[in-house]
Amino acid sequence: MQQKELIPHLFRTEYRKIVSVLCKLFGIEHIEVAEDLVSDTFLLASELWGLKGLPENPPAWLYTVAKNKTRDYLKHNSLFAQKISKEITYHEAYSDELDIDLSVKNINDSQLAMIFVVCHPCNPPEVQIGLALNLVCGFGADEIASALLTNKEVIYKRLQRGRERLKREKIKIESPSLSEINERLPAVLTSLYLLFNEGYYSANKDIILRKDLCLEAMRLTCLLVENEQTSKPSANALLALMCFHSSRFDARLNPGGDVILYQDQDTALWDQDLIAKGEYFLNQASHGNELTKFHLEAGIAYWHTIKADSYEKWESILQLYNQLLLIEYSPVAALNRTYALAKVNGKMEAITEAEKINLSGNHLYHSLLGELYLGIDGPKAVAHLETAWKLAKSKADKTLISNKILACKS
Amino acid sequence: MKDFLLVFRMDYDTMPKGSPEEMQARTKTWMDWIGGIAAQNKLTDRGNRLFPTGKVVKPGKVITDGPYTEIKESIAGYSIVKAGSIEEATELAEGCPVLKLGGNVEVREISVLVN
Structure with missing residues (x-):
């Protein structure tokens, strides 16, 4: 990799690791100090590497410089050093020897601890997602704004608000205890699920960015799965x-960037x-x-x-949707269940059921009825699809529906 | 929306002891029915089934195996649904698979205790 590409790449992969480790060491209230130290490290890298060429092991170089900068900082800011964890104040006199642990294990532990911090329910879900992207995934406000299809100011404010909240609530960055894991894992998983969906179902045309969001959500979920306690x-x-x-x-x-339907x-x-x-x-x-x-x-x-249709496939899907709805109702699950019902028990039964679910303000509901009436009552199918077209908001949805209407009429 | 208790009653003795396939088919009709109520966002609590055997406690420390001495039917299970009226709740009960097994469904509005 050329130096030009290497630094942004390392920034994406290493910045967040070092920040997590330092944050865990300093506590959430000093998160900006951690970020400044790591940013300075990267700044120095881009200056020096340009002049002297690449070091032998760039990540190791970054770790060493970040460690040194942290030690210097602590040495020159004894007040700060006293404020942060006891462990560091204890070492203060020997701060040259202070071990900033950038081993793979501690990096993973720190990132895991950070996941529990950013997904803390003291912040609403959209703030949690922003914080996760910012603090655990190393995305800047710009990138988050384009990924979430909003503007930079909104995200900037959202992140500020989220950080302030974490500081005010004094959320500790530490490896969660077993009881905390049991209590908070569901909220953490929900945030990661939303983060994934944000990429997967986004209307954003930028495929690379969308894929990035999905990959990040998977990377963080992987961290949970790789840790014995959270797996x-x-x-x-x-x-x-x-x-x-x-x-x-x-x-x-x-x-x-347009959706191609499953079939x-x-x-x-x-x-x-x-x-x-x-x-x-x-x-x-x-x-x-x-x-x-x-x-x-x-x-x-x-x-x-499994692409091929079979009774077993659709019956399994139907029963899974039945169970899912018993756990938690959602309009999408209700609609998809009805589609599976048509595949298994026939369209007539599905139409009767669909008419009961009463989601007439939802374009997907009319798309579904259009689909169900197809081959049974052509004019009704078209009428529902036309209602769906009127209700659909995104251009992509409208195109999909008008294609269906055309297919119906031909 | 109010909550209604659906009480499923049937005669355990006349209940066919089917093959595994028949049992599975019965589970499916049950799940399709309750899933349909859930898909309308009208399920408050899926409830539970009850084992057929039980005891009845009467005054004077009289305990009997029961309650099937006087009546043939017993409670097989219950669910709680949400509906605007007893009529609407009754409509939800109409598809209940227990009806096909010779049983019946009692629909009762829940009178919520206020503290």
């Missing part, structure tokens, strides 16, 4: 779900490697007797990795 069935189920979904990432978007996808583009990984994590998720919505959604996603 709960629910975390494995979530990772399985992400693997199954992202196996279709390249098949479900055309180069312009029209080229299965050769489905990533078999990710499907196999998904199956592995789904197996891991089946230990114990915990059944979460992630298990059920992963099960549904698993059946979608």
Whole structure:
């Protein structure tokens, strides 16, 4: 890799690691100090490497410089050093020897601890997602704004608000205890799930950025799964779900970033490697007797990795949706369940059921009814699709629906 | 929206002891029915099934195996649904698979205790 590409690459991969370790050492209230030290390290790298060429081991160089800068900082800011953890004040006199542990293990532990901090329920979900991208994934406000299709100022304010909140609540950055894991893991998993969905279902045309969001969500979920204490069935189920979904990432978007419907996808583009990984994590998720919505959604996603229609496939999907709805109602689950019902029990039964679910303000509801009436009552099918077209907001949705109407009429 | 208790009653003796496939088919009709209520966002609590055997405690320390001495039907399970009226709740109960097994569903509005 050339130096020009290397520094941004290292910034993406190493910045967040060092920041996590330093944050864990300093505490959340001094997060800006940690960020400044690491930014300075990268600044020095870009100056020196340009002049003297690349060091032998660039990440190791960064770690050493970051350590030295931290020690210097602590030496010259004894007040600060006294304020932060006892461990450091104890070492203050020997701050040259202060060990800033940048081992793989401590980096992973620190990032894990940071995940629990940024996904703390004292902040609302959209703030949690912003903080996760910023503090654990190393995204700048600009990048977050384009990823979440909003402007930089909104994100900047959101991040500020989130940071202030964490400081005010004095959220500790520490490896969560077992009881904390049990109590807070569901909220953490929900945030990571939303982060993934943010990339997967976004209307953003920037495919690379969307993929990045999904990959980051998977990387963080991986950290949870790789740690013995947080590798709960629910975390494995979530990772399985992400693997199954992202196996279709390249098949479900055309180069312009428009969605290609499931039945029209080229299965050769489905990533078999990710499907196999998904199956592995789904197996891991089946230990114990915990059944979460992630298990059920992963099960549904698993059946979608098999393209061919079969009774077994749709009956399994129907039952998984039934169970999912018993755990948690959502309009999308209700609609998808009705689609599966049509596949298994026939369109007539599905139409009766669809008419009961009363989501007439939702364009997906009318799209579904349009689909169900197809081949049964043509004019009704078209009427529903036309209502769907009126209700749909995004241009992509409207195009999909008008294509269906055309197909209906021909 | 109010909560209604659905009480499923049936005669355990007349309940067919089916093959595993039949049992599975029965589970499916049950799940399709309750899933349909959940899909309308009208399920408050899926409830539980009850084992067929039980005891009845009567005054004077009289305890009997029961309660099937006088009546043939017993409670097989219950669920709680949300509905605007007893009529609407009754409509939800109409698809209950227990009806096909010769059983019945009692629909009762829950009178919530106020502290």
